[in-house]
Amino acid sequence: MSDKRNLTSFEMGTVAAITLIGTALAALDPSKRDKIKASAESLLELLPDDKELADGSSAHYIALKALISGLYPGESNKSSE
Numbered sequence: 729m730s731d732k733r734n735l736t737s738f739e740m741g742t743v744a745a746i747t748l749i750g751t752a753l754a755a756l757d758p759s760k761r762d763k764i765k766a767s768a769e770s771l772l773e774l775l776p777d778d779k780e781l782a783d784g785s786s787a788h789y790i791a792l793k794a795l796i797s798g799l800y801p802g803e804s805n806k807s808s809e
Contacts, residue, residue: 732782743794750798
């Protein structure tokens with residue numbers, strides 16, 4: 729049995745909300761998307777990449793990756809760069 733965990737309902741709701749915030753930011757001022765993405769990516773570099781979740785991702789990254797995903801709706805590859 730693996731000691732890796734799944735996201736809680738609260739964490740999933742938070743990720744969804746942050747994705748929506750990213751989408752709203754992109755809609756209000758699309759010209760700032762790349763700057764917001766760069767800021768989020770620089771924060772990702774500071775957080776531990778512990779891969780504690782069952783899918784191999786880091787719980788520390790999910791919120792910022794959700795924000796980046798929301799900035800580029802419909803471009804799922806853009807958020808994984």
